[in-house]
Amino acid sequence: MGVDVNIIFQIAGVGIVVAFLHTILDQMGKKEYAQWVTLLGFIYILFMVATIVDDLFKKIKAVFLFQG
Secondary structure, three states: OOOOHHHHHHHHHHHHHHHHHHHHHHHOOOHHHHHHHHHHHHHHHHHHHHHHHHHHHHHHHHHHOOOO
């Protein structure tokens, strides 16, 4: 069971971009926008991880119920 490496790099890339934007906005004095960017980045990554977990549960279900 291998996790696609591209997904890991996408999550890391989104994290780096969000951290960069948060730092820039925080230094400009726009702390509210920085918090919103961080929250939206977290929600986006959460949905990415949710799809991975959904695929995992589908594979587990297929194995134990002998479905293809």
